[in-house]
Amino acid sequence: xxxxxxxxxxxxxxxxxxxxxxxxxxxxxxxxxxxxxxxxxxxxxxxxxxxxxxxxxxxxxxxxxxxxxxxxxxxxxxxxxxxxxxxxxxxxxxxxxxxxxxxxxxxxxxxxxxxxxxxxxxxxxxxxxxxxxxxxxxxxxxxxxxxxxxxxxxxxxxxxxxxxxxxxxxxxxxxxxxxxxxxxxxxxxxxxxxxxxxxxxxxxxxxxxxxxxxxxxxxxxxxxxxxxxxxxxxxxxxxxxxxxxxxxxxxxxxxxxxxxxxxxxxxxxxxxxxxxxxxxxxxxxxxxxxxxxxxxxxxxxxxxxxxxxxxxxxxxxxxxxxxxxxxxxxxxxxxxxxxxxxxxxxxxxxxxxxxxxxxxxxxxxxxxxxxxxxxxxxxxxxxxxxxxxxxxxxxxxxx
Numbered sequence: 001x002x003x004x005x006x007x008x009x010x011x012x013x014x015x016x017x018x019x020x021x022x023x024x025x026x027x028x029x030x031x032x033x034x035x036x037x038x039x040x041x042x043x044x045x046x047x048x049x050x051x052x053x054x055x056x057x058x059x060x061x062x063x064x065x066x067x068x069x070x071x072x073x074x075x076x077x078x079x080x081x082x083x084x085x086x087x088x089x090x091x092x093x094x095x096x097x098x099x100x101x102x103x104x105x106x107x108x109x110x111x112x113x114x115x116x117x118x119x120x121x122x123x124x125x126x127x128x129x130x131x132x133x134x135x136x137x138x139x140x141x142x143x144x145x146x147x148x149x150x151x152x153x154x155x156x157x158x159x160x161x162x163x164x165x166x167x168x169x170x171x172x173x174x175x176x177x178x179x180x181x182x183x184x185x186x187x188x189x190x191x192x193x194x195x196x197x198x199x200x201x202x203x204x205x206x207x208x209x210x211x212x213x214x215x216x217x218x219x220x221x222x223x224x225x226x227x228x229x230x231x232x233x234x235x236x237x238x239x240x241x242x243x244x245x246x247x248x249x250x251x252x253x254x255x256x257x258x259x260x261x262x263x264x265x266x267x268x269x270x271x272x273x274x275x276x277x278x279x280x281x282x283x284x285x286x287x288x289x290x291x292x293x294x295x296x297x298x299x300x301x302x303x304x305x306x307x308x309x310x311x312x313x314x315x316x317x318x319x320x321x322x323x324x325x326x327x328x329x330x331x332x333x334x335x336x337x338x339x340x341x342x343x344x345x346x347x348x349x350x351x352x353x354x355x356x357x358x359x360x361x362x363x364x365x366x367x368x369x370x371x372x373x374x375x376x377x378x379x380x381x382x383x384x385x386x387x388x389x390x391x392x393x394x395x396x397x398x399x
Contacts, residue, residue, distance in 0.1 A: 034108040037072050041101045044086035072108055074101070096121045099228060106238045119231050122267045124274065130266050131222060136166040138220045139173065141208040142268070144280035145180075145200025145227070146288065155180040155195035156287025157204035160279040161211055170275075172309035176207050177283035178295040187297055191245030199243050200284065201230035206250040209257055210296040211306075217260035226270030226277060235265060282317050283310075 046053040060079050061070045076082040087097030099121045122130065131140065145157040157180065161173040180195040180203050181188040190206050192199040208223050225231045232238040233247045234254055240247040257263055268277050287293065294303025294310065304311065 030108060033072050034105050036069055037108055038102075038105045040069050040073060041086045041098070041105070043069075044083050045088055045098075074104055092123075096123070103228070103232065103237065106232070119228065119235060119237065119265055119267060121228065122269065124269055127224070127266060127268045127274070130264075131164075134220055134222055134264065136164060138222050139163050140222050140224060140276060141211060142224045142274075142276040142280035143201070143204035143208045143230075144225075144270070144277065144284045145197060145202070145204045145230070146281070146284045147197030147200055148195060148288075153195075154288045154290075155197065155200040155203075156284045156289075157200045157207060158280045158283025158285075158287060159204050159207045159211065160276055160283060161208075162276060174211055174307060175279070175283055175305040175310040175313065176211065176294050176296065176303070177286040178203075178207075178293040179287050188295060190249050192243050193245075194243065198227070198229050199246060200287075201225070201227035202234065202243065202246050202250055204280070204284065205230050205234050206246070206253065207296055209250060209253040210298070212257040212261060212263065213253060213298075214296060214301075220262040220264075221257075222264045222266050224266050224268040224276060226268055228267070231265050231267070279313075279317075282313075282320070285320060286316070 040056075043053050043056050048054075056069065057079060061073065061076070061082060064070060073082060074085050076085060085097060086101055087099075088094030089098065103119070120126075131138065140162050142160045142162075143158070145155065147155045157178060159174070159176040161176075163171045163173060165171065178188065180192050180199050181190070182192055182195055183189060184191070190203060192203060205223070205225065212219075212221055223231075229238070233240040234250045236251060254263065268274055270277060270281070292303065294305045295301055296306065310316075
C-alpha cells in the first residue's frame with residue numbers, strides 16, 4: 001500500500017519495500033493529512049447547494065473533536081473566512097487563493113503545518129508595494145525560463161538585473177541568457193537531466209543566484225519570479241521529484257548568498273506588462289535560439305552583458321515582436337479561411353437543397369467542396385507567408 005501511495009513503479013516494488021521497511025523516508029501520516037486538506041479545499045469550493053458540502057460544514061469549524069477534516073485547515077476566525085481562503089477557479093483573487101491553498105497542502109505533506117503556505121502569489125500592485133518597501137538600494141533580479149515548443153526542442157532561461165534609483169532612473173546591471181544544459185560533463189551544467197519549462201525556470205533562478213554570488217557582499221536583492229514551482233522548490237517549501245541535483249544546487253546557493261546579503265524572493269505576475277519580467281522572458285527566448293550566450297558559472301562566465309545591458313537588446317526584441325505579429329496574422333488568416341469554407345458549405349448546401357431537392361443538395365455539396373478547395377489554397381498561402389516572415393534575417397534560422 002505504501003508503494004502505491006508513494007507512486008513507486010511496480011517494477012521497483014522489490015527494491016522499495018525493504019528500503020521503506022528498514023529505513024523509511026516517507027511520512028505516511030503527513031501524506032494522508034495533506035490529502036485531507038486538499039479534499040477540504042475541493043469541498044469548500046463546491047456550490048452552496050451541494051449536499052456533500054452542506055453535510056461537511058453543518059457543524060462549523062469550532063468546538064470540534066480532534067481528528068476531523070478541519071484539523072489542519074489554514075488559520076481562520078470563521079467558517080465564512082475559511083471558505084474565502086479556499087478560493088475559486090473563476091476570479092483572479094480566487095485563483096490566487098487556490099494556489100496558496102495548494103502550497104499549504106505541499107508544506108503539510110513534508111511534515112510541516114499548513115499555516116505557512118509557501119511563497120505568496122502577488123497581484124501587480126502587491127509586487128510593486130513589496131519592491132517599494134525595499135527601497136532604491138535594492139537590486140532587482142528578474143528570472144524566467146521557457147520549455148521546448150513548436151519552434152524547437154531547446155529549453156532556455158533568462159535573467160535580468162537592474163536597480164531603480166531614487167529619481168526613478170533605471171540602471172541595467174546585467175542581461176543573462178542561455179539554454180538548459182543536460183550534458184553532465186559540460187561546465188555549464190547545473191544538474192538538469194531534461195530540458196523542460198520547470199528546469200528552465202530553475203536554471204534562471206540559479207543564474208540569478210550566481211550573479212549575486214559573484215558580486216560584492218552586503219547588498220539587498222529581490223529575486224522576482226513568475227514560476228511558483230521554481231521558487232518554492234529552491235526555497236525548500238516544496239519537494240522536487242525530478243532534477244533533484246539542479247534544485248539542490250540552487251537551494252544551496254541561496255543559503256550561501258543569504259549569509260552575505262539580504263535576499264528576498266518576490267512573485268511577479270508573468271506577461272503582465274512588468275518591464276523587468278518581460279525582459280527576462282525575452283532573454284529566455286534568446287537562450288532557445290542558439291549562441292552566442294551570456295551566462296555565469298562558478299568562478300567566471302561568458303558574454304559582455306554580465307556587467308551591463310545587452311548591446312542589441314532593443315533591435316532584437318523588436319524583431320521578435322514583429323515575427324510574433326506575423327505568426328499571429330498567419331494564424332488568423334488560417335482561421336478566416338476555414339470559417340469561410342464552413343460557411344460557404346453550409347449556405348451552398350442549404351440553398352441548393354431548397355431549390356432542387358436531393359439533386360440540388362448534391363450540387364450544393366459540390367459547390368461547397370469547390371469553395372473549401374479555394375479556402376484550403378488561401379490557407380496554404382497564409383501559412384507559407386507566415387513561415388516566410390518567421391525566418392530570421394539576422395541569424396539565418398527559424399525562431
